[in-house]
Amino acid sequence: MNRENTDGGRQPLLEVRDLRTEFLTEDGAVVAANDVSFALDAGETMGLVGESGAGKSVTARSLLQLIDTPGEITGGEVLFDGEDLLSLSEKKMRAVRGNKVALIPQDPMSSLNPVLTVGEQIVETIMHHQDKDRPAAREQAIEVMRDVEIPDAAERFDDYPHEFSGGMRQRVLIAIGLSCKPDLIIADEPTTALDVTTQAKILDLLNDLQDEKGMAILMITHNLGVVAQTCDHVGVMYAGNLVETAELDDLFENPRHPYTRGLIDSIPQADVQYDELPTLDGAMPDLTDLPQGCNFAPRCAYATEACRTGGNPELAPVEGTTSRAACIHANDLDLSQGYEAEGSGHERKQIDRSGEPLFAVKNLKKHFPAGDGFLGNLTFSRSDGGLPTLERQAVKAVDGIDFDIYEGETVGLVGESGCGKSTVARTALKLLEPTDGEVYFEGEPIHEMGSSEIRSLRREMQMIFQDPQSSLNPRKTVGQIIGRAMEKHDIATGKEKRERTRELLTRVGLSPDSIHKYPHQFSGGQQQRIAIAHALAVEPKLIVCDEPVSALDVSVQAQILNLLNEIQAEYSLSYLFISHNIGVVQHICDRIVVMYLGKVAEVGTVEQVFSAPFHPYTESLLSAVPHADPERKSNRILLEGSVPSPLNPPSGCPFQTRCPKKIGEVCEETEPVLEETEPGSDHRISCLLSVEEMSERRSVGEPVESNPGERVQ
Structure with missing residues (x-):
């Protein structure tokens, strides 16, 4: 053509x-x-x-x-x-x-x-x-x-x-x-x-x-x-300009612009452990007030005086390559080696799980009524040979979930959209009324509390939502948004409130003078920092983070994740971290709960969940992560279809309609329970396959047992 x-x-x-x-x-x-x-x-x-x-x-x-x-x-x-x-x-x-x-x-x-x-x-x-x-x-x-x-x-x-x-x-x-x-x-x-x-x-x-x-x-x-x-090839843009163009392999092997190198380094890899994610300092410049020299100079580790005063460089060929870069040092810099991760030498923080957990969820269920006709959610059902009877239909969004969180620990909830992650969070905090189950915070039964008791407990449990723009009041200044929480919980008023607000803004990496600005005057990443400051204002012990970085750029995402880790270490906070990004979850979490169709498919520490044996669903999630390395070709396990409707879940194992390892009628008729992969292990999997069979699978760092591009039935 x-x-x-x-x-x-x-x-x-x-x-x-x-x-x-x-x-x-x-x-x-x-x-x-x-x-x-x-x-x-x-x-x-x-x-x-x-x-x-x-x-x-x-x-x-x-x-x-x-x-x-x-x-x-x-x-x-x-x-x-x-x-x-x-x-x-x-x-x-x-x-x-x-x-x-x-x-x-x-x-x-x-x-x-x-x-x-x-x-x-x-x-x-x-x-x-x-x-x-x-x-x-x-x-x-x-x-x-x-x-x-x-x-x-x-x-x-x-x-x-x-x-x-x-x-x-x-x-x-x-x-x-x-x-x-x-x-x-x-x-x-x-x-x-x-x-x-x-x-x-x-x-x-x-x-x-x-x-x-x-x-x-x-x-x-x-x-x-x-x-x-x-x-096949890539163009990198910054502040309205193309700053690099290159063939795909050349871009990743040897980027020619420092901005490109920073973007590549900011991506958390699912098989690498970091002490701290590398970040790009600063933010995209205001297009109404661009720097005098190179637009990227204020954020560039390689900037010289010539970069800051010589005007914004044009896109030009790089000697000996087919790449072009808008950098006066492109022919001199060697950017082939990026950020060196800590790798296997990185040690995760130690969590004391010997006592009572800070937060405990037991057999939590949330069923929503289905149907809005004359009979509401009532439908006729006929048993074999019997008379028709009326049954109440329900969407089983969460159908028997167990997990706990200890002080200073981060537990991740992962799974596809529609598996019930956000409903778990809202029901556990009693923003939604649970259908059944028990929830305890510091031993106190939240599920038995009335609305007034729950309101008084809100100070201890805060939530950071996915979209900060919709969760921040556009008619209030940042100072009013953060200060209102302090007043509501009798933490600070007047001058003390203003001083504490300024301290919190500084703590989350914003200027204390931002106290008089409105949310629309900030970027998405900055708005998320404001949401974090708002959560910290009432000195909580638990913060629920519902997809807090999924809509952010990789560079801003790295900044927010590092900030959450720093704040946790400083205040001994506990997090329930909801995400569908496996790389993010591995970096920030201590334990992971894998959900499918309102139930737990697998639970364990990060190391356990990321190492064989895997639940077949976990294995498919890990194989689907796109790696920021064109040389690494993952053999994806692409599951046919989508998550079944929780209104009419399949019989037997919830995953059996899409499972590549299905055992015929056994999986269709028998519902598995969470079982230890070995005696005394915290690693539990809900699957009818034997542990020995699951252990035969290769680790996520190696090709999985399917052909490239193969779709499993």
């Missing part, structure tokens, strides 16, 4: 030349994409990476003239198949978007129309761009739904977006993008909010479809693990 130009050379499918996009603000023009240039051939995948605010999404949307007021594309060319897209009228661009060039956005729920069926939304795209009647468009839509592996495509054609899981909704977006067989797909953070197993499926799906259809992909992401497993 590569095209020949008039000189006999190869003409790229997409060539971006000096693209410039500006936004008019009260402080003047802000350049969000500054003379960006790159090329992409047919059949290739290019990664565009960088922190939030680097200009990745603005660049991508500029390619399709999707910049809204007060934004404006003020310069450059976007040559697609030899034609400048920026010169086309809006009418002609509508014929390009979704037809020749498709955009897959990040958030499927905000991108899909909730009042139209998924099939209708695909048909709508096909009929708009292709001369087909509705029956033919329907057939094509069902075919593309099958292409993206949506089960029972014809039956699910008339379902609505809310009836699909997050991963399946993302497949619907991909189906819409593929429906007109485009030459180029722009994937804007397509897997950021997905768990590792769904992410692995989506990435493999894109790779397979690219091989089959020969399309080009522009992959926009801040996850270098995704880049390492999918891309």
Whole structure:
């Protein structure tokens, strides 16, 4: 599909030349994409990476003239198949978007129309761009739904977006993008909010479809693990500028810009133990107040006086390579060796588990009533040969969970989306009323307490939510947000409250002068620091962290994780840490609870859970983690289907419908219980396989027992 130009050379499918996009603000023009240039051939995948605010999404949307007021594309060319897209009228661009060039956005729920069926939304795209009647468009839509592996495509054609899981909704977006067989797909953070197993499926799906259809992909992401497993070459953006472009292997083996080296080092690896995660100091500069010299100089360990005063360097070839870098020292620096992790010499903190735990959960259940019709959640059920009876239906979100947390300990809850992790946290803290079970805090039975008693206990148990922007009051200043908690629990008032607030802001790495600012004036990482300061304000003993870093850039994520570790050591805090990121969990947690469909599949220390024997579900989670190393090819165990509905869970083992090691009728009829892997061990697994059989599996650092790309039934 590569095209020949008039000189006999190869003409790229997409060539971006000096693209410039500006936004008019009260402080003047802000350049969000500054003379960006790159090329992409047919059949290739290019990664565009960088922190939030680097200009990745603005660049991508500029390619399709999707910049809204007060934004404006003020310069450059976007040559697609030899034609400048920026010169086309809006009418002609509508014929390009979704037809020749498709955009897959990040958030499927905000991108899909909730009042139209998924099939209708695909048909709508096909009929708009292709001369087909509705029956033919329907057939094509069902075919593309099958292409993206949506089960029972014809039956699910008339379902609505809310009836699909997050991963399946993302497949619907991909189906819409593929429906007109485009030459180029722009994937804007397509897997950021997905768990590792769904992410692995989506990435493999894109790779397979690219091989089959020969399309080009522009992959926009801040996850270098995704880049390492999918891309051919990479562009790194910082403060609106491309600061490095390179072939994939060259970028990881010997990055030429210090910013690239910092991004690679910031990724926590699932098989490496760190004393402290390496971080990029500081934050992305304000585009209205850029440094005098190199934009990255204030954060760069290699910056010289020439870097700080000589203007922002342009992207230039690096001697002896095919790479380009915007660094005046690119030809002199050796960045091939990054951060040296502590490796096997790292020792985890010792937890005293000899006494009573700080927090204990026993047989916790949370069932939600199902149905809203005349009979509510009552349905008719007929036993064999018997009369029909009324039964009460329930969504068993949490169905008998046991775990405990000791002082100074971090326990991780991991699993796919929908397995019940967040419901466990909210029910254990009695933000939701438990259906059954017991919860104890310092020996006191929380499950028996009334609302007034629980309110008084809130001081000891705090929660940090995934999205700080929605959990911080936008109408209150940072000082008011943090100070209110102190007043509510009679900790401090007046001058003492203001002084303590300033101390807390300093402790979480923010300026004490931020006390008068509002949440919207901070970046996502800074807002998360404010949420942490708010939790610390009442001097708690336990903090529940519900996906606190999943939406953050890798560099900001490393800063927050290090901060949580530092605060824990300083205040002897205990954490319940909820995450689907295995690398993050291994770094910050002491013990791990693996959940599946409202139940515990495996529990043990980090070392135990990350070493054989594994529960088959844990093994699939570990195999799905994308490593930030293009040379390391993990053989993924891609589980078919999604987590079953907790409204109608399978009989026997909850995992038997997707398990690659299923033992026929035994797993279908018998529900396993948590059992020790060896006498007296804290490592327990809920599986009908023998420990000996599970022990035969290789450790996560080596290839697992499946062929590359194999899908297990």
